[in-house]
Amino acid sequence: MTGKHSEGGVCSAKGFSANGLNCGINPDKNKNDLCMVYSDVLCNTAAVYTQNKVKGAPIIVTKRNLERSKGKSQAIIANSKNANTANADGEQKAVKMCELTAKVLGIRPEQVIVASTGVIGEVLPIEPIEKSMRELADGLSYSGNAKAVNAIMTTDTVPKETAIQFEIDGKVCTLGGMAKGSGMIHPNMATTLNFLTTDVAITSELLQKALSETVKTTYNCLTVDGDTSTNDMISIMANGMAGNKRIECEDDERYVIFKTVLHDVLEELTKMLAKDGEGATKMIECTCSGAKDLDTAIIVAKSVVRSPLVKSGIFGSDANWGRILCAIGYAEADFDINKVDVDVSSSAGEIAACRNGLIVAFSEEKAKEVLLQDEIYIHIHLNAGDVSAKAWGCDLTYDYVKINGDYRS
Amino acid sequence: MTGKHSEGGVCSAKGFSANGLNCGINPDKNKNDLCMVYSDVLCNTAAVYTQNKVKGAPIIVTKRNLERSKGKSQAIIANSKNANTANADGEQKAVKMCELTAKVLGIRPEQVIVASTGVIGEVLPIEPIEKSMRELADGLSYSGNAKAVNAIMTTDTVPKETAIQFEIDGKVCTLGGMAKGSGMIHPNMATTLNFLTTDVAITSELLQKALSETVKTTYNCLTVDGDTSTNDMISIMANGMAGNKRIECEDDERYVIFKTVLHDVLEELTKMLAKDGEGATKMIECTCSGAKDLDTAIIVAKSVVRSPLVKSGIFGSDANWGRILCAIGYAEADFDINKVDVDVSSSAGEIAACRNGLIVAFSEEKAKEVLLQDEIYIHIHLNAGDVSAKAWGCDLTYDYVKINGDYRS
Numbered sequence: 001m002t003g004k005h006s007e008g009g010v011c012s013a014k015g016f017s018a019n020g021l022n023c024g025i026n027p028d029k030n031k032n033d034l035c036m037v038y039s040d041v042l043c044n045t046a047a048v049y050t051q052n053k054v055k056g057a058p059i060i061v062t063k064r065n066l067e068r069s070k071g072k073s074q075a076i077i078a079n080s081k082n083a084n085t086a087n088a089d090g091e092q093k094a095v096k097m098c099e100l101t102a103k104v105l106g107i108r109p110e111q112v113i114v115a116s117t118g119v120i121g122e123v124l125p126i127e128p129i130e131k132s133m134r135e136l137a138d139g140l141s142y143s144g145n146a147k148a149v150n151a152i153m154t155t156d157t158v159p160k161e162t163a164i165q166f167e168i169d170g171k172v173c174t175l176g177g178m179a180k181g182s183g184m185i186h187p188n189m190a191t192t193l194n195f196l197t198t199d200v201a202i203t204s205e206l207l208q209k210a211l212s213e214t215v216k217t218t219y220n221c222l223t224v225d226g227d228t229s230t231n232d233m234i235s236i237m238a239n240g241m242a243g244n245k246r247i248e249c250e251d252d253e254r255y256v257i258f259k260t261v262l263h264d265v266l267e268e269l270t271k272m273l274a275k276d277g278e279g280a281t282k283m284i285e286c287t288c289s290g291a292k293d294l295d296t297a298i299i300v301a302k303s304v305v306r307s308p309l310v311k312s313g314i315f316g317s318d319a320n321w322g323r324i325l326c327a328i329g330y331a332e333a334d335f336d337i338n339k340v341d342v343d344v345s346s347s348a349g350e351i352a353a354c355r356n357g358l359i360v361a362f363s364e365e366k367a368k369e370v371l372l373q374d375e376i377y378i379h380i381h382l383n384a385g386d387v388s389a390k391a392w393g394c395d396l397t398y399d400y401v402k403i404n405g406d407y408r409s
Numbered sequence: 410m411t412g413k414h415s416e417g418g419v420c421s422a423k424g425f426s427a428n429g430l431n432c433g434i435n436p437d438k439n440k441n442d443l444c445m446v447y448s449d450v451l452c453n454t455a456a457v458y459t460q461n462k463v464k465g466a467p468i469i470v471t472k473r474n475l476e477r478s479k480g481k482s483q484a485i486i487a488n489s490k491n492a493n494t495a496n497a498d499g500e501q502k503a504v505k506m507c508e509l510t511a512k513v514l515g516i517r518p519e520q521v522i523v524a525s526t527g528v529i530g531e532v533l534p535i536e537p538i539e540k541s542m543r544e545l546a547d548g549l550s551y552s553g554n555a556k557a558v559n560a561i562m563t564t565d566t567v568p569k570e571t572a573i574q575f576e577i578d579g580k581v582c583t584l585g586g587m588a589k590g591s592g593m594i595h596p597n598m599a600t601t602l603n604f605l606t607t608d609v610a611i612t613s614e615l616l617q618k619a620l621s622e623t624v625k626t627t628y629n630c631l632t633v634d635g636d637t638s639t640n641d642m643i644s645i646m647a648n649g650m651a652g653n654k655r656i657e658c659e660d661d662e663r664y665v666i667f668k669t670v671l672h673d674v675l676e677e678l679t680k681m682l683a684k685d686g687e688g689a690t691k692m693i694e695c696t697c698s699g700a701k702d703l704d705t706a707i708i709v710a711k712s713v714v715r716s717p718l719v720k721s722g723i724f725g726s727d728a729n730w731g732r733i734l735c736a737i738g739y740a741e742a743d744f745d746i747n748k749v750d751v752d753v754s755s756s757a758g759e760i761a762a763c764r765n766g767l768i769v770a771f772s773e774e775k776a777k778e779v780l781l782q783d784e785i786y787i788h789i790h791l792n793a794g795d796v797s798a799k800a801w802g803c804d805l806t807y808d809y810v811k812i813n814g815d816y817r818s
Binding site: 051052053054055083085086087088119120121122225308309312313315316318320321322323325326328329330335337354357358359396397398400401402404405 | 460461462463464492494495496497528529530531634717718721722724725727729730731732734735737738739744746763766767768805806807809810811813814
C-alpha cells in the first residue's frame with residue numbers, strides 16, 4: 001500500500017472540519033441525523049452519481065451546484081432518516097438546505113454539496129434542519145469526523161471511515177473519507193453516500209477523471225442486494241492545503257500516486273460496506289482473473305457476488321459450488337466455460353471447487369472449515385487473458401429479510 | 410380464455426402416457442425421482458433451453474438428439490435429486506439414459522428427450538435408473554401424470570400441471586403440461602423443467618416458432634431469485650392424434666388459436682411456479698403498460714419482481730413504494746421517469762403509490778390490507794406508448810434463506 005493509515009476520516013486531511021448532531025428528524029436522540037463538513041478554503045471538487053432514473057432531489061441539486069460553481073465547493077450538508085426523494089417539494093428542500101448552510105458559513109449556495117439518505121417518498125421536514133444550523137456550524141471541529149459519520153448512518157451497524165497519509169513533492173498529503181450504505185447497494189456508475197476529502201493540490205478535471213475511473217473497479221463492484229439506490233453519490237473535495245505543486249497532468253507520476261491512494265481508500269471503504277451489508281455475517285470478495293478485458297472480469301465477478309443462491313449458500317456455510325458455477329455461467333460476458341477454474345478460500349485455508357468448468361471432488365469437512373470464516377474469497381480463473389477485477393458483497397441471511405421486511409418502522 | 414380446463418396434465422392430450430417411481434437416487438422412498446412420458450406415435454417436437462454457459466449434460470444431449478432426429482421425439486426420461494451437471498461423465502450418463510429408454514420402448518435413442526434436475530456437481534448414479542427402466546415402462550398409463558410430475562419435483566411444495574381443451578377444424582384438441590421449479594429461477598431465453606404435450610397436428614417449424622415466441626412473455630418473465638439455472642428446458646411434443654388438418658402456415662387462424670392456448674398454458678404454469686417460489690408466501694405479478702415496445706415493458710416489469718428490496722418489503726406487507734420506484738428507475742430501458750404511475754392491488758383492493766414519478770400520499774391502513782393478501786399485483790404505467798407485459802415472482806422470506814442455506818442436505 002502506498003502511504004500509511006491515518007486517523008480522522010474526513011477530517012484527516014488539512015483544513016477539513018466536521019460536526020454532527022440530532023436535529024430531530026430521527027426520533028432517537030442518541031443518533032445523529034444531520035452533519036456538516038467544511039474546508040477552510042475553497043476546494044476543487046468532483047463527484048459521481050447514481051444512474052438510477054429516479055434521482056434523489058439532493059443529487060439533482062448537487063449536480064447543478066457543481067456545474068454552476070465550475071467544480072468548486074467548500075461544504076457538505078447531509079441528513080439521514082429521510083432520502084428527500086420522489087417528493088414533489090424535494091428540490092426546493094434541497095436548495096433550502098444549501099442556502100441555510102451557505103448563510104451560516106459565509107459561502108455561496110452553489111458551493112455546497114447536499115445529500116440525504118433514508119426512506120424514499122416521505123416529505124423532508126426542513127424546520128428541524130433550519131433550527132440546528134447555527135449549532136451545527138458553531139460546533140465544527142478538526143476532530144468532528146466521528147459525529148459526522150454517525151449522522152449519515154442508517155442501517156449501518158458500524159461507522160465507515162478511513163484515511164491514508166502519503167507523500168507528494170516531499171509534502172505530507174492525506175486522503176480520507178466516510179461512507180454509509182447497508183442495503184439498496186448495487187452501484188452502477190455511481191455509489192452509496194460517500195464523502196472524500198484531501199489536501200492535495202490537483203485540478204478539478206484530473207480529480208474527476210481519477211474518481212470516475214477508480215470508482216469503476218471499487219464501488220461499482222459492490223453489491224449487497226442488487227438494488228441501485230436513488231441516492232448514491234460519492235464526492236471528493238481537494239483543498240490544496242498540503243502545499244504540493246498542483247497536479248495538472250495525467251502523465252505525471254504524482255497523478256499516478258494520487259490515483260493509487262484514491263483506489264486504496266475506495267477499496268477499503270467498499271470492503272467495509274460489503275462487510276456491513278444488511279444482515280451480513282460474512283463478507284464475500286470475488287476475484288475474476290485471466291479475463292480478456294476488464295469489463296468481462298467485472299461482469300463475471302459481480303454476477304457471483306450478486307447471486308442470491310451463492311449468498312444464501314455461503315450464509316449456511318454450504319459448499320454448493322454448483323451455484324457459483326451457475327452464476328458464472330449466466331454472466332453476460334464472452335468466455336469459454338470449459339476453461340474456467342474456481343477456488344474458494346478464507347483464513348482457514350483454500351479449496352478447489354472447479355476445474356475446466358467441472359466440479360471437482362472435494363472434502364466436505366475442509367470446505368466447511370473454509371466457509372465458516374467471516375471473510376470468504378472466491379477466485380475465478382477464466383484462463384482467457386491477463387486482466388483481473390474484484391467484486392464485493394455479503395451473505396444473504398434471515399436478518400436481511402427481517403430488516404427489509406419492515407424498514408420503515 | 411380459449412377452450413376450457415381439462416384434467417390429466419401431460420396425459421390429457423390423446424395418446425400420451427406417463428409413469429413415475431422412486432428408483433433409489435432419492436433416499437426418500439415416498440418421493441418419486443424418475444419419470445417417463447411416452448407418445449403412442451412419433452411427435453413433432455420443439456424445445457428451448459437455458460442460455461447459461463453452464464449447460465446440464467441432459468440439455469446438450471437433448472439438443473443433439475432433436476437435431477439428429479430432425480425435430481422428432483417419442484419419449485421423455487427425467488430424474489430429480491441430481492442435475493447431472495458439471496460432472497466429467499455427464500454426457501455419457503445422459504446418453505445412457507436415452508439408450509435405456511429407447512431400448513425398453515422400442516424407439517431410437519435420438520427420439521428421447523432427457524432431463525435432470527437437482528444438485529449440481531454430484532455424479533449421477535446410473536445403476537438405479539437402469540434397474541428401474543423395465544418397471545417404469547411397464548407401468549406407463551394414460552392417467553400416470555401425477556406420478557410423473559411427482560418425480561420431477563425438488564423443492565417444489567406442490568405439483569404443477571395443467572391442460573386446456575379447445576377446438577380446431579371441429580376436432581377436440583388438448584394441450585397440457587407439467588412443470589417444476591422453485592429456486593434458481595430466472596429464465597433467460599429458456600425456462601425451468603417443463604414438459605408440454607399436445608395432440609394437435611402441426612409442423613415442427615411452427616411448433617418451434619410458437620414456443621420460442623410464447624416463452625418470451627411467459628416463462629422468460631418469471632423470476633424467483635434472479636438465478637438462471639443450468640438445466641432450464643421446456644419441450645413440447647405434438648403427436649397429431651387429434652386428427653385435425655395439419656397446421657402448416659403462420660397466417661392460418663388455426664395457428665393463432667394454437668398459439669393462444671399455448672400462451673394460456675404457459676402463463677398458468679408460470680404463475681404456479683411464481684407462487685411456489687422457494688419460501689414464498691405471496692405471488693407477485695407486475696404489469697408494465699404504456700411502454701413504447703415489448704422489450705421495455707418486459708425489462709421494467711422484471712426489474713421490479715426481481716428486486717430483493719421489493720420482495721422482502723412485500724413479505725413484510727410493508728408499503729415501501731420507494732423501492733418499487735427505485736427498481737423501475739434502475740431498469741435498463743429508455744423511458745421518462747416523470748411520467749410513471751404505479752398502483753398496487755390485490756383481492757383486498759387497489760391503492761395508488763406513485764404519480765408522475767413521485768410517491769403520493771396514501772393510507773397506511775389501506776396499504777396494509779392490500780399487501781396482506783397472497784397475490785400482489787403491481788401496475789406500472791409508463792405513459793409512453795401502448796405496449797404491455799407481465800412478469801411474475803414472489804416475496805423474499807426467511808424460508809428462502811433457510812432452504813438455500815443448506816440445500817444439499
